[in-house]
Amino acid sequence: MNKYKIVSLVLAFALLATLVRLVYVSQSEGQPAAAESKASVVFQNILNRKSVRAYADRKVTREQLDTLLRAAMAAPTGRDMRPWKFVVVDDTAALSALAGQLPYAKMLPQAAAAVVVCGDLSVTDDQGKPSTNWTFDCSAATENLLLVAEAMGLGAVWTGVYPYDERVQAVSQALSLPEHIVPLNLIPIGYPEGNPTPKDKYNSDNIHFNAW
């Protein structure tokens, strides 16, 4: 047998094996596996979200904050009214001023930024009616924001403002909010300090089937 005939045979086998491997690797990136992992990534991110109250000394950019707000504004709202406004606080003096007014948000000066999610009571539907359920809509928007923060490696925590009068007044005054803008919550945001872990809150006793 010619020596090049042997080389050809060996090369042909090697090529075949490499092609098989390539097809296998490519398929593992294919449609069904990708669909599976998309659901898994979203689900795991929801389970991994935790309240983060201590922050590293590291900046969060306005571009990152814009991503959080894009997520927030993708939430569903009753009668598609979108009765929300957002105040981003990323000025050190403004964060300290807010913290001074809010005894329960002492971690604010350590945060890189905060988002105040507000209801806009001046928004009306096509029949001129204001939103009945702006707190539900703004809560769903807040959850979107918290989930994207988690996915981006940021830490955040929902601190309640509405319906507590003294907190609503303190935040409204610190941010010069007009009367029709009601702060629902204040979300400090930053890179997590330490290793905060999520809670497992699943409880099958909370589930009923087809009737109580």
Add this chain to the structure above:
Amino acid sequence: MNKYKIVSLVLAFALLATLVRLVYVSQSEGQPAAAESKASVVFQNILNRKSVRAYADRKVTREQLDTLLRAAMAAPTGRDMRPWKFVVVDDTAALSALAGQLPYAKMLPQAAAAVVVCGDLSVTDDQGKPSTNWTFDCSAATENLLLVAEAMGLGAVWTGVYPYDERVQAVSQALSLPEHIVPLNLIPIGYPEGNPTPKDKYNSDNIHFNAW
């Protein structure tokens, strides 16, 4: 030149090209890309969520529904009170009975299932106080449920129940809910029929920086 020499050369080039492609494909599955894409997958899923009101004739399993409820129960709650209960309706007769009571949920018999997210007014904190803000907590839980449904290829829509007395009564009666369980909403779930598309609701006018 020997013909096997030519074959060997051609095979050697083909093998080299395939190996280069294999290395490239394998590297594109690597670590940094995965971290980047996690945030992107979560963000895109939030943007892709839409209200789905028409469903294909296809079952949704109890395992899938359990995943939705695990996501719901991972939401944050005020003072960690978890003031929620969930009624899963996946019996055809029960879905039809509910639809009969709810003029605005006529699509229910076409859905594979529905989840009724309820507040539990009997849950109290360590000082014996009931939840002030169970509607916020249940709204965040609902958003988690809707997001995982989207990620799993399912379609769902938030239909409001609370605070509308006649709807609360209709759902409570259909599901035999006790007095302390208040249905916040009813979420029909199924595989989407047709091609529902998400809304782009981003509006930079909704964002203020450091003060109004």
